[in-house]
Amino acid sequence: MSGPDRQEPFEEPNGPGNGDRDRAGDGDGAKGRDEQSEARRPPRIPLPRTSIEDTGNPLPDPPLAPVALDHQVLRSLLGAWALAACSVEEAIAVEEHLGHCGPCAEEALRLRDAVGLLHQEESLDLDPGLRNRVIEGCLGRRPPRIPLPEWAVPYDAETARLDALLRDIGDSEWNAPVHLRWFDDDSPVSRKTTVAGVIAHLLAVDGLVALALGLDDPLGSDAAPPADPSGRTESYWRASYFPPTRGVRGPWRAQTHELIRTVSFTAGGAYGAGSGRLTVPYSAPDDEGRRVELPLRDSMLERAFECWIHAEDIAEAVDYPYEPPSPRHLHHMIDLAARLLPGTLAERRRSGLAPPPHGLVAAGASGRSLRLEIEGMGGGEWFIPLDSPGADASADREVAHVALDGVEFCRLAAGHVSPEEAAAGQDGDRRAIRDVLFAAASLSRM
Incomplete structure (x- = not known):
């Protein structure tokens, strides 16, 4: 008899009815399938869970309850919260309040955006040259008590x-x-x-x-x-x-x-x-x-x-x-070295380290000259008399021209640069140029 009101008796997948049919059908094959199905089925009684106390790990802190603060206090803490300067309890209270108060939530959002604009991510290491620049600025602008x-x-x-x-x-x-x-x-x-x-x-x-x-x-x-x-x-x-x-x-x-x-x-x-x-x-x-x-x-x-x-x-x-020194101070140092060059050149000639001049020139008279052009910081032009320390040097009797960087010339005069490597530009009498460059190196001493 069949119809909508008729229901088939419920049978478990591996119940007696199916089992009888399996056994009636293929015998040992049905027994193997029963054992595989039993292995896949989860255990009827679950195994006990491992407690965190048995692992040796620290127990989690219980959640902090928000501090009871009124609206005005919480609103005053929004700036500190935006800067991450609140305590843990205050931060929890503020964040709990922001979930219920629309105006405070909007204010907190604006403050967070402002903090992002003001606090750019950058290295916390100071510029190594910052101290030197500060000292130079102070020395250049601070009026001394005593002139x-x-x-x-x-x-x-x-x-x-x-x-x-x-x-x-x-x-x-x-x-x-x-x-x-x-x-x-x-x-x-x-x-x-x-x-x-x-x-x-x-x-x-x-x-x-x-x-x-x-x-x-x-x-x-x-x-x-x-x-x-x-x-x-x-x-x-x-x-x-x-x-x-x-x-x-x-x-x-x-x-x-x-x-x-x-x-x-x-x-x-x-x-x-x-x-x-x-x-x-x-x-x-x-x-x-x-x-x-x-x-x-x-x-x-x-x-x-x-x-x-x-x-x-x-x-x-x-x-x-x-x-290097400031350009003004460097210029004074270069000027001193240029003024010492004629006497040093004359001393080298007396010692036999440089050839004698073409002729003797009386003090105040015009003689051959070399134009020393210093480029860069503290630069300028100097005419070096070649024949006598007291001779008048001018562009009219220029026989050679040497161009050097200001710092490079000072390092030449200090003996830190060889004369052969110092000059950036040379023109004119090669012997005169060599004599002046070696005289500049002779200014150095321990």
Whole structure:
């Protein structure tokens, strides 16, 4: 009998009815299918779950309940929340409130967008040259309490820049090896020392200026100290029981401050003469009574030049960024070197290191000249007399022209660049050009 009201009896897939049919049909084959189906069926009783307490992992913190705060307090916390400056409890309370308060939610969204505009993602490391630029700006704009002579300003600036470098280096870097380089008899010479040894060298040579001003000599007064920079440096190094350490920075900086104060009080105004008329000897008298000496105003400029050059030596040894002097100060240094070239060229001829001039020229008379063109920072033009230090040099008697970069010319005068590699442009008498370039290198010393 069949029809909509008739229902077939329910039988499980693997119930007795099916089993009977299977067994009636194929026997052993039905038994194998029953075992495979039993293996796929999940267990009737599930296995116990592993507790987090049995794993050794930390238990999760219970969720924090929001702090009960009124609307005005929550609204005042929106700015701190946007900057991620709220405590955990306050942040939960604010976020719970934002889900129910439309005006606060809109305000929070605006604040978050504003924070994104104000706080750009960038490196937190400061620019390595930032400190140097700040110091240069301060030195160039800060009026001193005591008027400083114009010719002493470069020394004040360069010693301050070097002192800033020394403040930034670590204790171990004071023992970093430094090679002092200069030219002697047309050959490059070097002397190995340390960062502390370079500062000791500056301290010893600055002592020549201190003696000229009547100040104490850093070498002491027990014995007559040498009168030349190399001898004074070697004497100071030998007098140390141990190689110089960072402790030499204090005496060097104190001496630079004392020199600046002394010339400021005695110079007679920012542009006056005063102590600038004093001379500073750089050697003992020779058999003819001659010695190397400079006016104090030029000596202070020369000390500024050497301070910059040795600061670059130190910066190279400790991998520290260091910039050249300001263009105004660099121009004064180049001008000093150009004014010293005629006398150095004459001394080289007396020593047989340069050929004699074509003819003798009386002081004030016109003679051959070389046009020295300095490009870049601190640049300008100088006419160098070739036949006599006192001869009148002008463009009318120009026989040669040399063009160099300003910093490159200073490094040539410091003995850090060879004469053969220095000139960027040369034109005219080759022998005159060679004599002037080697005379510039001869300005260097330890």
